[in-house]
Amino acid sequence: MDFKFTEDEEAFRRKVHQWLKHEIPQRWTELDPGIWEETEESWALAREFQRKLGQKGWIAPAYPKEYGGLELSHMKRLILSEELAYNRTPMSIEEEITVNWVGPSIMLFGTEKQKKEYLTRIARGDVIFCLGYSEPNAGSDLASLQTRAVEVGDEYVINGQKTWCSYGHLADYCWLAARTDPDAPRHEGISIFIVDMKTPGITVRPLINILNRHSFNEVFFDDVHIPRENLVGQKNKGWYQLVIALDLERSSIGYAAGNQRIIEELIKYVKETTRNGEPLANDCLTRNELAQLVVENEVARMMAYRIAWMFSKGLHPSYESSMSMVFVSEVMRRTANAGMRILGHYGELDRDSKWSVMNSRIMRMCLSSLSIGVGGGSNEIQRNIIAIRGLGLPRR
Amino acid sequence: MDLGLSEEQEMLKKSARDFLQRECPKKLVRQLDESDEGYSSELWRKMAELGWMGLAFPEEYGGSGRNFLDLAILLEEMGYNIVPGPFFSTVVLGGLTILTAGNEEQKMRFLPKIARGEMILSLALTEPTASYDAASVNTKAIARNGEYVIKGTKLFVLNANVADYILCVARTRKTKDPEDGITVFLVDARSPGLKCTLLKTLARDKQCEVVFDDVTVLEKSIVGKRDEGWPIVKAILQKAAVAKCAEMVGGAQAALDRAVNYAKERVQFGRPIGSFQAIQHYCANMAMDVGGSRFVTYKAAWRVSEDLPAALDAAIAKAWVSEAYGRVALSAHQIFGAIGFTMDHDIHLYYRQAKAAEIIFGGADFHRAIVARELGL
Incomplete structure (x- = not known):
């Protein structure tokens, strides 16, 4: 060790x-x-x-x-x-998706031509993919997705609706999961496609997020024709490719490192702030709260290190990544909440105020951290994975 | 970076698990819990034959020359199985203290005997204030004719009832600085004036009240230097906190394993209860608590082992693991339901262990206070 x-x-x-x-x-x-x-x-x-x-x-x-x-x-x-x-x-978050999900999937399942066409451009930062996974009725139950892709001659024709496509309005391509065999059992009829977002028939409609920003979109596909060669991997095997991609290296270390920075800023704040005539850093509840954040973040960091270490040993973490993800997401929410308690009224102020502290990071984090345990597999789904895959508990 | 166990450590872990499953069944654990001594001399002898007591001592003192991390891995397995007895107080509190702070004569006199399983040690630190700060050390040791006379009451002294020697932390000088004037003595437990009374505790773990009523000791029984004992105590507490975390990680893993096995077998509504999401999520949370605890503990143990500054990491580990094990044991009880609420069932042994381990050497709040200090707050 x-x-x-x-x-x-x-x-x-x-x-x-x-x-x-x-x-x-x-x-x-x-x-x-x-x-x-x-x-x-x-x-x-x-x-x-x-x-x-x-x-x-x-x-x-x-x-x-x-x-x-x-x-x-x-x-x-x-x-x-x-x-x-x-x-x-x-x-942006799409960088992570493009580099860590799309790229490795192309490497594993793509044709030589696809590898040549996309991988170098991804690595250079020239292209960004958005994810076309979720649908209005396919969230956690992703395998129930209904968007159709029908093979017609040299093309696939796509019809359906995707949602929560982050930065779909700015991305170059969509990494799309669509149903290619509606009669097969639901996991057996899904395929993965690369869709150029400029293709006619695509309509992108904004969803304004809780921070009042345009990050998500609904994306509508109306008779969108794409070349047949944009199928990635095997037709109807998309679900399995997608599941493998979810297990690819996805270290939550970035979240722990970002959170570390916030905690350090909170520590700095309490050192510089006086409350009731006393430095806030002397207040024992505040000290206790900050110490607990440091403790939790260290646990989160070690969980993420463990993932990287497992990869370095040629091991393939699966439920371990879920653990790391669930844990850090909850640490981030607790950090935001503890930050609000420590800052009090000042925690409420948005950035345009001259009174705002820490550039309103805590207030913004209070909102943004709500997404961390939801997107990319909710914490409930991750806990199912830990229980079933990690601990061998029965599905039924 | 390497977060894995070495081949030797894997072997140690596996042989410890096998040995304890064979030699320390829960029937024995219960018997010992209910007994006054709280340990089995036969099991103690066998553990010594395996070289466990001297694992982290250098070979010149009869040990195997392994390090603190190896000891932590052994303690993890002892926690997994629950092994009643004075191993922790003898080896961690007593042996390691003599090894790091004792003089050559003390090392030669005590360590080989500890390693052979011929000597049991105990640490008398806490007093009726029940806290781990220097100001709480009020037991006095007064110099008289080249000897010291100790007077005071020590509380929550682990395994003093069976100890041959007790490391007594006493005040030899009172100044404005409570950390100044503390001295550590090695006291023969059979000394006249020393009275030990067993306390009845939640974990039935043989904590004692030890009254020193004018107990006389020779000057040569001082460990380290007179009046400069507090840094020794701090170092013991740091190691003890990390070692206790290792034990807790093992206990938490055992509670998780047992709960998961039960959830797979217990059928209600025509299906195993482990197929219900409520139970699955309890188990997932427990697994996160155990996994998280293990790596912060290993990190702290590694730092202690490498002689690197470990104050922050030790405090992080004890602050986290104290509460994590408590949550794991509680969830295990919830999964076992009514059957877990019986004396016959084993799970309460882990719940009791979790509670006692949470408190000893400072609980989560105590260690968060250290974390805050280490952060410069």
């Missing part, structure tokens, strides 16, 4: 940290968009920055070199993710 990073890994961390310190644009820091707070301006800044990151090979460091990756070790990828999140690097 050894909990330290090697000298080489520490040097890599310093290198990433230094680079980010110099390269993150001032304007981005001013805009300070948290998760689900993208605007068109911040999106453009993030895209531009991602291309810079891509030049360093740091967008998809795991990819083979021939596809623009660095074949970086799991531990260095862990460090990179930690630094990117801690330093609030310009990026």
Whole structure:
């Protein structure tokens, strides 16, 4: 057992940290968009920055070199993710989906042509995919999705409705799950497609999120014709591909690292704040609350480290990732709540007020953290996975 | 970074699990819990033959030269099985203290005997204030003709009833700084004036009241330096907190395993209760608590083992694991339902262990206070 990073890994961390310190644009820091707070301006800044990151090979460091990756070790990828999140690097949630779900799926199931066409561009930060998974009646029960893809000659024709497509209005492609055999058992008739978002017949309608921002969309497909070669992997085997992709490396280390930063800011705040004529840092309830956040975040960090370590040993975590995800999502919500208690009235203020503290991060986190235990498999679904896959409890 | 056990550690873990399942069945655990001594001399001898007592002592003192992390892994298995007896107080509280703070003569005199299973130790630190701060040490040791006379009452002293020697933390000088003037003595438990009374506790874990009524000890029984004993105590407490976490991780894993097995077998409404989502989610939460506890504990144990500063990590571990094990044991009871509420069933043994372990060496609040201090608050 050894909990330290090697000298080489520490040097890599310093290198990433230094680079980010110099390269993150001032304007981005001013805009300070948290998760689900993208605007068109911040999106453009993030895209531009991602291309810079891509030049360093740091967008998809795991990819083979021939596809623009660095074949970086799991531990260095862990460090990179930690630094990117801690330093609030310009990026959006779709980056994660594109790089960690779509890319690896193409690598595993795609044709040579698809690999050539997409992987390098993903690694360079040139393209962004949105997910076309959820539908109005297919949320947690994703396998009940109804969007149809019918093979007609050299094409597939798609009809149906997707929802919760984050940044679907800005993405280049949609990674779409559609039903190709309506008569087969529900897990046997789903296929995965790449759909260019500029294809005629696609209508994108905004859903305004709880932070009053346009991040999600409903996407309607009306007789959308796509080339047959945009099928990824085997027809009707999409469900299994999708499940494997969900298990691909998905370390929640970014969340823990981002949360770490918030906790540090809260600590700084209580040191600088006087309440009832006393430094807030002397208040024992506040100290207790902050200490508990530090404890929980350390547990979350160790859970995420464990995932990276398992990968580095050639093991394949599945329920362990669910544990890590559920845990950190709840730590983030508790951090937001504890932050609100500590800041009191000041925690309520939005950013346009001259009175706002910590750039209203706690108030925004109070809202944004509601999504973390819901999107990408709700915490209830994750707990089912832990119980059934991890502990072997019966389904029926 | 490597979060896995070495081959040697895996072997230690497996052999400990097998041995304890064979040699320390729950029937024996109950017998010992109900007895006054609280340990089996036969089991004690066998454990010594396996080299467990001297596991973390250097070979020159009769040990196997393994480290604290190895000891933590052994303690995890002892927690998994529940092993009543003075192992923790003898090895962690007594042995490791003598090893790190004792002089050569003390090491040669005590450690080989501990390793051979021929000596039981105990630590008399807490007093009627029941807390772990220096100001609470009011038992006095007064120098007289090259000897010291100890007077005071120690409470919650683990396994003092069977100890051969007791490490007594006493005040030799009173200044404005409560951490100044504390001295650690090695006291023969048969000394005149020393009276030990067993306390009846929730976990039936043989905590005692030890009254020192003018107990005389020689100057050479001082561990470390006179008046400078508090750093020794702090170091013991840090190691003890981490070691206790390791034991708790094992206990929590056992409670989880038992609850999961029961949930797979117990049928209600025509199906195993483990197929109900309510039960599944209890189990998932327990698994998260156990997994999270294990890695923060290993991290702290690794730091202690490597002699790195471990105050923050030890406090993080004890703050977390204390509460996590409590939650796991409680959920296990909920899953077992009525049957768990009987003396005949084993699960209450874990619930009791969780409660006692949560409190000893400071509970979650105590350790969160340390975390806050370590963060510069």
